[in-house]
Amino acid sequence: MTKPVRVALLGCGTVGAEVVRLLHDQAADLTARIGAPIELAGIAVRRLGRDRGALPVGPAVFTTDPLGLVKRDDVDVVVEVVGGIEPARTWLVEALRAGKSVVTANKALLAEDGASLHDAAAEGGADLYYEAAVAGAIPLLRPLRESLHGDSVNRVTGIVNGTTNYILSAMDATGAGFAEALEQATELGYAEADPTADVEGFDAAAKGAILASLAFHTRVGAADVHREGITEVTAADVASAKAMGCTIKLLCIASRGPDAAGVDSVSVRVHPAMIPRTHPLAGVGDAFNAVFVEARAAGQLMFYGRGAGGAPTASAVLGDLVAVARNRLAGVRAASESAYAALPIRPMGEAVTRYHISLDVADRAGVLAAVAGVFAGHGVSIATVRQSGRGEDAELVVVTHRASDAALAATVAELRDLEHVRAIVSVLRVEGEP
Ligand SMILES: NC(=O)C1=CN([C@@H]2O[C@H](COP(=O)(O)OP(=O)(O)OC[C@H]3O[C@@H](n4cnc5c(N)ncnc54)[C@H](O)[C@@H]3O)[C@@H](O)[C@H]2O)C=CC1
Ligand SMILES: N[C@@H](CC=O)C(=O)O
Ligand code: NA
Numbered sequence: 518m519t520k521p522v523r524v525a526l527l528g529c530g531t532v533g534a535e536v537v538r539l540l541h542d543q544a545a546d547l548t549a550r551i552g553a554p555i556e557l558a559g560i561a562v563r564r565l566g567r568d569r570g571a572l573p574v575g576p577a578v579f580t581t582d583p584l585g586l587v588k589r590d591d592v593d594v595v596v597e598v599v600g601g602i603e604p605a606r607t608w609l610v611e612a613l614r615a616g617k618s619v620v621t622a623n624k625a626l627l628a629e630d631g632a633s634l635h636d637a638a639a640e641g642g643a644d645l646y647y648e649a650a651v652a653g654a655i656p657l658l659r660p661l662r663e664s665l666h667g668d669s670v671n672r673v674t675g676i677v678n679g680t681t682n683y684i685l686s687a688m689d690a691t692g693a694g695f696a697e698a699l700e701q702a703t704e705l706g707y708a709e710a711d712p713t714a715d716v717e718g719f720d721a722a723a724k725g726a727i728l729a730s731l732a733f734h735t736r737v738g739a740a741d742v743h744r745e746g747i748t749e750v751t752a753a754d755v756a757s758a759k760a761m762g763c764t765i766k767l768l769c770i771a772s773r774g775p776d777a778a779g780v781d782s783v784s785v786r787v788h789p790a791m792i793p794r795t796h797p798l799a800g801v802g803d804a805f806n807a808v809f810v811e812a813r814a815a816g817q818l819m820f821y822g823r824g825a826g827g828a829p830t831a832s833a834v835l836g837d838l839v840a841v842a843r844n845r846l847a848g849v850r851a852a853s854e855s856a857y858a859a860l861p862i863r864p865m866g867e868a869v870t871r872y873h874i875s876l877d878v879a880d881r882a883g884v885l886a887a888v889a890g891v892f893a894g895h896g897v898s899i900a901t902v903r904q905s906g907r908g909e910d911a912e913l914v915v916v917t918h919r920a921s922d923a924a925l926a927a928t929v930a931e932l933r934d935l936e937h938v939r940a941i942v943s944v945l946r947v948e949g950e951p
Contacts, residue, residue, distance in 0.1 A: 519552055519553035519846065520553060521553055521554040521555065521556040522551065522553055522554070522555050522556070522593050522594060522842040522845060522846070523556050523557075523558040523591050523592050523593045523594070524540075524555055524556065524557055524558060524592070524593070524594045524595075524596055524838065525558050525559055525560075525561070525583075525586045525587055525589070525592040525594070525595045525596070525612075526557060526559070526560045526561070526596050526598070527560075527561045527583050527586070527587070527595065527596065527597045527598065527599050527605075527608060528561070528562070528597065528598040528599035528600070529560050529562050529569055529572075529579075529598075530598070530599075531706040531826075531827040531830075532598040532622055532649070532827055532830045532831055532834065533560070533598040534569055534570060534572060534827065535827035535828045535830070535831035536596065536598065536831045536834050536835065537557070537560070537572050537573065537574060538572070538573065538831075539828075539831050539832070539835050540555055540557065540835070541573040541574075542573075543835075547835075547839065550839055550843075551839055551842045551843055551846065552843070552846055553842065553846055555838065555842060557574060557578055558586070558589065558591055558592045559578055559579070559580050559586045559589070559592075560574065560578050560579050560580070561579075561580050561581065561582065561583035561586050561599075562579055562580075562581065563581065564581070565579055565581060583599075583604070583608050584604070584607065584608055584611065587608050587611050587612045587615075587617070588611065588615070592612075592617060593617060593618070593845060594617060594618045594619070594620065594838065594841055594842065594845070595608070595609065595612040595617050595618070595619050595620070596619075596620045596621070596834060596838060597609055597619065597620070597621040597622070597623055598621070598622050598623075598649075598830075598834065599623070600622075600623055600625060600626075600709070600710060601623070601625060601626070601710075602625060602626050602629050602630070605621075605623055605626050606626055606630060606633060606634070609621060609623075609626070609634055609637070610633055610634065610637040612641075612643070613634065613637035613638045613640070613641045613643045613645060614637045614640050614641045615641055615643075616641040616642055616643050617641070617643055618643045618644035618645070618646070618841040618844070618845060619634070619638070619643065619644070619645050619646070619841075620646045620647070620649075620834055620837040620838050620841060621634075621645075621646075621647050621649075621650065622647065622649035622650050622830055622833070622834060623647070623650060624647075624650035624651060624720065624723040624724050624727060625714070625719070625720075625723050625739075627647055627650055627723070627726075627727050628722070628723035628724075628726040628727055628738055628739040628742075629723075629738065629739055630738075631726075631727070631730065631736065631738070631854075632736060635853065635854040635856075638853065638854075639853050639854075642850055643850070644840075644841045644844055644845075644850055644851050646837035646840060646841055646851070647727070647837070648833040648834075648836060648837050649830045649831075649833035649834045649837070650723075650724070650727060651677060651724040651727050651728060652675070652677055652724070652806040652808060652820065652822070652824045653679065653806065653822070653823050653824040653825050653826065653829045653830045653833060654822050654823045654824070654829035654830065654832045654833050655806060655808070655820050655821065655822040655823070655824060655833075656820070656833075656836070657728075657808055657820050658727070658728075658731060659836075660810075660818075660820070661728070661731040661732055661810070662731050662852070662855070663852075665732075665810070665812055665815065666855075667814075668812040668813055668814045668815050669812060669813040669814070670732040670733065670773070670810060670811070670812045670813075671772065671773050671774065671811055671812065671813065672770075672771065672772045672773070672809075672810075672811040673728050673729070673732050673769075673770075673771040673772075673808060673809070673810050673811075674768065674769070674770050674771075674798075674808070674809045674811075674948075675768070675769055675798070675806065675807055675808030675809060675820075676766055676767065676768065676769070676798055676801050676805075676806050676807050676808075676824075677721050677724040677725070677728075677769045677806055677808065677824060678715055678718075678720050678721040678724070678767055678806075678824070678825075679702070679707045679803075679804030679805070679806060679823070679824040679825030679826070680699070680702040680703075680707045680708045680709075680712065680715035680716070680720075680804065680825065681715055681716060681718075681721070681746070681747050681767040682766065682767065682801065682802070682803070682804055682805065682806070682824075683698060683701070683702040683705075683707060683803055683804045684698040684699055684702060684716070684747065685747060685750070685755075685764075685765055685766060685767065685789075686802040686803055687701070688750075688752065688755050688765075689755055689758075689759070689764050689765070690802070692752065692755075694752075695747075695748075695750075699712060699716065702715075702804065705804070705826065706825070706826050706827050707804045707825035707826060716746050716747055716748050717744075717746035717748060718744040718745055718746035718747070718767065718787045718788070719739070719744065719746075721744075721767055721769050721787040722739055722742040722744040722769075722785075722787045723739050723742075724769060725737075725742050725769040725770075725771055725785045725786075725787050726738055726739050726741060726742050726785060728769070728771055728785075728808075729741075729742075729771040729783055729785045730856065731855075732771060732773070732810070733771075733773045733783050733858060733860055734855045734856055734857055734858035734860075735783055735856055735858045735859055735860045736856045736859070737771075737783060737785060737862070741783075741785060741862045742785040742786065742787060743784075743785070743786040743787065743788070743865040743868070744786075744787045744788070745787065745788035745789065746767070746789075747765075747767050747789050749943070750765055750789050750943075750945075751943065753875075753942070753943075754875075754943050754945060757873070757875060757914060757943075758791045758873075758945075761791065761873070761916070762793055762794055762795075763791040763792055763793055763794060763799075763947070764791070764792060764794055764799045765789050765790070765791055765792075765945070766789070766790060766792055766798055766799070766801070767787065767788070767789050767790075768787070768788065768789070768790045768792075768798070768948060769785070769786075769787045770784075770785070770786050770787075770948070771783070771784070771785040771786075772784050773860065774863075776861070776863045776864075776867060777867055780861060781860055782860050782861045782862065782863040783860045783861070783862055783863060784862070784863040784865070784867070784868060785862075786865060786868055788946060789945060789946075790870075790945065790946040790947065790948040791873055791945050791946070791947045791948070792947075792948050792949040793949050793950070796948075796949040796950075797809075797819065798949075801821065804823065804824060804825045804826065805821065805822065805823060805824060806821070806822065806823070806824025806825075807819065807820065807821040807822075808820045808821075865922050866921060866922050866923030866926070867921060867922070867923070868921065868922045869919050869920065869921050869922075870919060870920075870922075870946045870947065870948060871900070871916065871917055871918060871919055871920070871946070871947040871948075872897075872915075872916070872917045872920065872925050872944060872945070872946055872947060873914065873915075873916050873943075873944075873945045873946075873947050874914070874915045874916075874917070874929070874932075874941065874943070874944050874945075875912065875913070875914050875941075875942040875943045875944075876888065876912070876913040876914075876915070876932065876938055876939075876940070876941055876942060877910055877911075877912060877913075877938070877939040877940040877942055878910065878911050878912075878913050878937055878938050878939060879909065879910060879911070879937040879939065880906050880907070880908070880909060880910055880911040881937055884911075884913075884937045884938075885902065885904065885913070887935060887936075887937070888913060888915070888932065888935065888938070889902075891928055891931045891932050891935060892915070892917065892928055894928075894931070895920075895924045895925075895927050895928045895931070896920070896924055897917050897918075897920040897924050897925060897928050898917060898918040898920070899915055899916070899917055899918070900916045900917055900918050901915075901916045902914070902915050902916075910939065912942070916947065925944070929941055929944055
């Protein structure tokens, strides 16, 4: 029998516990597929003795010393499902430099400092796999880093956060409140340890950075991504979207193309947007994720599935584990990071889309003309205006044709100061064909 591949598992929460179960339940198949058994050398947790349900491992396998476990001579591969920047970065850099391959679901770390991990992997001649970090179970990173390497990707668009999709879908379908839907998503194991990462768009932005890095052969970090979350999306916005035949989704849009000076560049943005109900992403409900990849020769590809939850995420972790274990037995290493293009980041101000702006105004003669004049002054063309009176006041909803983010921001700033404009109630982007 070939020597077992010994695995250190860091973290045994929602994802880690499912990894343990799948390793146990599928042991025979995994051994046959890899050509050697996988053995759990140890599981690092924050606290011993916590109730982790009925896990098929004895208490002796647990430790509260992750770094000690990583350094052990009998550990070949490290699987990290803890999350956060430190101490995870220290553990993984230590493992990779020592030639131990790493499988991680930690998108926050990859987006914050993927360079340290990739550099350590190159130094140690080890593999770094992270399919679970973006869109959970959906095979997406492997297609980008392998299958599409003969093509040229120019756009990646999708819903990449399960928690916010669960919340927005519930608000749209049942009129559920934000807080209640977030509580359910947390109970179902979708949310991050601190759900601010989900609802403020940090998680989707991290995933956007990872996707753009792979798609455009360029190191893109979390700080390069324009990020807006869903905390300001109200029931009124959802109703307004419905009235327009739209729904609201938190989108991640990464594109490659010329900037204002004609230089090839990359743009990554995460924000809520209205999309028509006929758009393929509009039907992506619950905690599901879906991602479109547009490539020069392949055309449009769509990836759909469960982007969050213990078992779906563990599926992606195990897929990576099989790959790194096979490489180890064959004495080979996967292709290293591809960042040769090193494209600059395009400023958000140059992003072009349509906008839905809702204003509270005084219901007086001339207000509409004054508002329209501000849009015209910044070269933002209006597609539709809807006004509904409310006594002394009125609600004005303006939908624009395509305009740059900079022009729209300048328009909104001037509208704020306009006499008779009481408040800018909301500004939402509108994506997809009308
Ligand atoms: N839950 C999900 O749907 C998905 C999670 N992920 C990522 O997977 C990772 C884990 O997520 P979950 O399992 O949901 O988190 P969790 O909070 O349920 O589990 C985290 C585990 O890490 C352990 N831990 C925390 N700090 C530690 C420390 N200093 N030393 C040792 N152990 C420590 C905890 O004891 C716990 O067992 C995160 O990076 C998350 O972003 C990725 C895709 C989906
Ligand atoms: N919190 C994340 C988990 C998966 O990445 C999400 O909701 O998508
Ligand atoms: Na994935």
